[in-house]
Every structure is written in structure tokens, then in C-alpha cells.
Amino acid sequence: METEKAILGRRSVRDYVDKKVPDDAVRQLLSAGAMAPSAMDAQPCRFIVITNRDKINELSDKVKARLGAFGFGARMLERMKVKEDVIFYGAPLLIFIVADEGDWAPIDCALAAQNMMLRAYGMGLGSCFIGFATALRDDRDTLRSIGIKDSQKLYCPLIFGYPKKWPEPKSREPTVQKTVD
Numbered sequence: 811m812e813t814e815k816a817i818l819g820r821r822s823v824r825d826y827v828d829k830k831v832p833d834d835a836v837r838q839l840l841s842a843g844a845m846a847p848s849a850m851d852a853q854p855c856r857f858i859v860i861t862n863r864d865k866i867n868e869l870s871d872k873v874k875a876r877l878g879a880f881g882f883g884a885r886m887l888e889r890m891k892v893k894e895d896v897i898f899y900g901a902p903l904l905i906f907i908v909a910d911e912g913d914w915a916p917i918d919c920a921l922a923a924q925n926m927m928l929r930a931y932g933m934g935l936g937s938c939f940i941g942f943a944t945a946l947r948d949d950r951d952t953l954r955s956i957g958i959k960d961s962q963k964l965y966c967p968l969i970f971g972y973p974k975k976w977p978e979p980k981s982r983e984p985t986v987q988k989t990v991d
């Protein structure tokens with residue numbers, strides 16, 4: 811897919827078909843992440859790949875339980891009191907991008923994340939960045955249970971899968987604050 815088409819067409823997907831993402835597609839997503847630029851070519855990103863439905867549901871419940879400490883208001887917390895997976899939207903694939911803490915690490919991970927979301931779109935897969943899931947960042951037991959080391963920080967939780975319906979592409983105008991010629 812052309813880069814322009816991917817950039818203009820990608821939208822966050824929040825409703826997924828119950829269908830596994832094939833291993834080869836997962837590998838292609840990971841390669842897209844690995845190909846992102848990183849400060850001093852340090853390549854700090856590590857990828858935690860989660861496809862186990864019970865684990866995804868468990869993580870979703872843990873995120874819901876922690877959103878209060880994350881500073882969310884009463885209305886949002888009320889909306890989270892449901893059995894459904896309103897955090898990861900039933901996606902069949904979670905990829906958490908983690909790295910040892912460092913000045914550039916969040917930027918390096920975010921660049922990898924965008925590469926992966928664009929690559930996903932090019933492959934017919936939906937995606938969404940799930941910032942809510944960073945509410946797990948101080949829950950070291952849970953992070954350890956999915957292979958995240960104590961020296962690492964959870965920067966970019968992502969979901970992928972086949973969309974039930976594609977959101978309409980959206981246009982956005984850049985806000986140029988000032989042009990200095």
C-alpha cells in the first residue's frame with residue numbers, strides 16, 4: 811500500500827471480529843516496529859505479544875480496576891463497571907511495546923507503534939493505541955506475569971485485529987502556529 815493511502819486511511823478501530831491474526835501477519839507487524847528510527851539507533855523497543863483470550867480479559871479487568879488511580883472521573887469509572895472488555899475491545903492481539911526507561915525511549919517506542927499501526931492498515935488489520943493500559947505500569951506483578959522486566963516501562967500498548975467495520979477516513983488540518991521566513 812502507498813504510504814499516503816495508509817496515512818490518510820488509518821483510523822482507530824474499536825470493534826473486532828473474533829478471528830486470530832495469523833502468525834505471519836504478527837511477524838510483519840513486529841518487523842514494521844523494528845524498522846522504526848530510534849535515537850542513536852539504540853533500538854530499545856521490546857515487544858510483548860499477547861493472544862491468550864483469558865489473559866487479555868484479565869488485563870482488561872486489571873486496567874479497569876486501576877483507572878481510578880489514573881485520575882478518571884466518576885462518570886468514566888461508572889462506564890468501566892461492565893463485564894465486557896471495554897479496554898481492549900475484544901481484539902485478538904495485544905502488542906505491548908516496552909523498553910528500559912530512558913530519555914528517548916518513549917519517543918522510540920511511539921515511532922515503532924505508528925509504523926506498526928500503518929503496516930497493520932496496509933495488511934487489512936485494524937489497530938488502536940490503548941493509553942488506558944499504561945495504568946498497569948506500577949502493577950509489577952502483572953507486568954512480570956507477561957514477561958516485562960522490572961527495569962522496563964510499558965510505553966505503548968497496542969491492539970490489532972480484523973475490524974467488524976472500518977471507521978470512515980477523517981481529514982484533519984494542520985495547525986501552523988507560526989511561519990518564520
Ligand SMILES: Cc1cc2nc3c(=O)[nH]c(=O)nc-3n(C[C@H](O)[C@H](O)[C@H](O)COP(=O)(O)O)c2cc1C
Nearest residue numbers: 820821822823824897938939940941942943977980
Ligand atoms: C497516546 C494515545 C493514547 C490513546 N489511548 C486510547 C485508549 O486508551 N482507548 C482508546 O479507545 N483509544 C485511545 N487512543 C486512540 C485515540 O483516541 C485516537 O487516535 C483519536 O481519537 C484519533 O482517532 P483516529 O486514530 O481514528 O484518527 C489513544 C491514542 C494515542 C495516540
